Amino acid sequence: MKWFARYLVSLIACASTYVCMARGIGPVCGLDCRVPTTLCPAEGTNNTFCANAWNSDGKGYQCLEVGDDQRSFVATSHWTSLPAHVVHSYPHIKLGSPLFPRQFRDIASLRVNAEWGMGRSAGPKIATSLAVDSDGLTKSQCIANVAFDIWADLDPVLASNESMARIEIMLWLGVFGPVQPLGWDNKTSRTRPQLRLGDNNFTLFEGSASVGRSTFTWMPDTNYTHISQDLSPLVQYLWKNNLVPAEAYVGTVGFGSESFFSLDPIAFTAQSLSLNVTSEGVAPFSPCDSPAGKNQPLRLLSFLFSFATPMIAYSLS
Ligand SMILES: *[C@@H]1O[C@H](CO)[C@@H](O)[C@H](O)[C@H]1NC(C)=O
Ligand SMILES: *[C@@H]1O[C@H](CO)[C@@H](O)[C@H](O)[C@H]1NC(C)=O
Numbered sequence: 001m002k003w004f005a006r007y008l009v010s011l012i013a014c015a016s017t018y019v020c021m022a023r024g025i026g027p028v029c030g031l032d033c034r035v036p037t038t039l040c041p042a043e044g045t046n047n048t049f050c051a052n053a054w055n056s057d058g059k060g061y062q063c064l065e066v067g068d069d070q071r072s073f074v075a076t077s078h079w080t081s082l083p084a085h086v087v088h089s090y091p092h093i094k095l096g097s098p099l100f101p102r103q104f105r106d107i108a109s110l111r112v113n114a115e116w117g118m119g120r121s122a123g124p125k126i127a128t129s130l131a132v133d134s135d136g137l138t139k140s141q142c143i144a145n146v147a148f149d150i151w152a153d154l155d156p157v158l159a160s161n162e163s164m165a166r167i168e169i170m171l172w173l174g175v176f177g178p179v180q181p182l183g184w185d186n187k188t189s190r191t192r193p194q195l196r197l198g199d200n201n202f203t204l205f206e207g208s209a210s211v212g213r214s215t216f217t218w219m220p221d222t223n224y225t226h227i228s229q230d231l232s233p234l235v236q237y238l239w240k241n242n243l244v245p246a247e248a249y250v251g252t253v254g255f256g257s258e259s260f261f262s263l264d265p266i267a268f269t270a271q272s273l274s275l276n277v278t279s280e281g282v283a284p285f286s287p288c289d290s291p292a293g294k295n296q297p298l299r300l301l302s303f304l305f306s307f308a309t310p311m312i313a314y315s316l317s
């Protein structure tokens, strides 16, 4: 994996304490989101990369560096303020699809691929690893998760807006430290709906968040650092059981890590990120015929501020 550039650290403010400077698309820090548009994208890939330090504590930082293939990133964060259960940032990729927004009942498949790792980092610099450094994360008292985040709404415009969409469907792949999803209840977890995708098992928790949002979280039984699955069964389960309206639109699929606390800087590496959506009656897009593949401006930047609200309820102890 080759990265655009190495970070230099300076003390110029950028909504977080550190600014990391690099060539190419450069680092994405603070609230910044950027869309690299230089590659002919595969289906749906005008991906957006967001540092999304939407709840900075003013002392820590969150920066993200996009890989040359525009399907990978490394996010480095360091949030040290107490209480430790407050989420500060959600560095993530928004995986595009020319089929979005699309109603739940019209989605035939939502194939995703992702590989990730997490560990201690020497600071705000690139440290790519697809391993989970369990000892290091434990010593750093790291509190974080790794999750896909599917946003939906009856209104197709709101469905694409992470701060407005009223339905949030999460698929957690990694859980570090005492974080639980909204609606978590350890007493009933054995009796909750469970679904199996390939070798991966998930248990459903339902909750609600501010702005009248309903949240549905599929929790893993272990950390899954590689996933290549059709996620549509997790979504179909919800509308077929009348938990969400079949008419609601999926607007966005994100993948990233919510970051709460750590004694040391933490690096989250994500690679091979892709999403392919199919719908009955819509011919699949070939990569360069997709709307996202045409007329891409050469300019690198498109700022899209994203203030994703917390996905997390929080810890019991
Ligand atoms: C999506 O389609 C592209 C192009 O055919 C392919 O390279 C990629 O592996 C697919 N990704 C998934 C998750 O199926
Ligand atoms: C999301 O909605 C809010 C409130 O209407 C708006 O301020 C913001 O610009 C929207 N975000 C996007 C990405 O459209």
Ligand SMILES: *[C@@H]1O[C@H](CO)[C@@H](O)[C@H](O)[C@H]1NC(C)=O
Pocket: 186, 187, 316, 317
């Ligand atoms: C559920 O959480 C409570 C409060 O933290 C704890 O005392 C109890 O042991 C937990 N029960 C199970 C079955 O894990």
Ligand SMILES: *[C@@H]1O[C@H](CO)[C@@H](O)[C@H](O)[C@H]1NC(C)=O
Pocket: 196, 199, 200, 201, 221, 222
């Ligand atoms: C998933 O659940 C099945 C039984 O429902 C079990 O056999 C399998 O070992 C589980 N997979 C993992 C990775 O725990």
Ligand SMILES: *[C@@H]1O[C@H](CO)[C@@H](O)[C@H](O)[C@H]1NC(C)=O
Pocket: 132, 133, 134, 135, 137, 174, 175, 176, 177, 220, 221, 222, 223
């Ligand atoms: C994920 O890995 C961490 C660190 O090894 C561990 O503490 C945690 O329990 C794992 N999460 C799950 C859901 O197994």
Ligand SMILES: *[C@@H]1O[C@H](CO)[C@@H](O)[C@H](O)[C@H]1NC(C)=O
Pocket: 035, 046, 048, 096, 291, 292, 293, 294, 302, 304
């Ligand atoms: C993604 O591509 C589509 C189709 O070309 C375009 O309408 C949209 O504005 C692009 N999104 C971003 C965030 O650049």
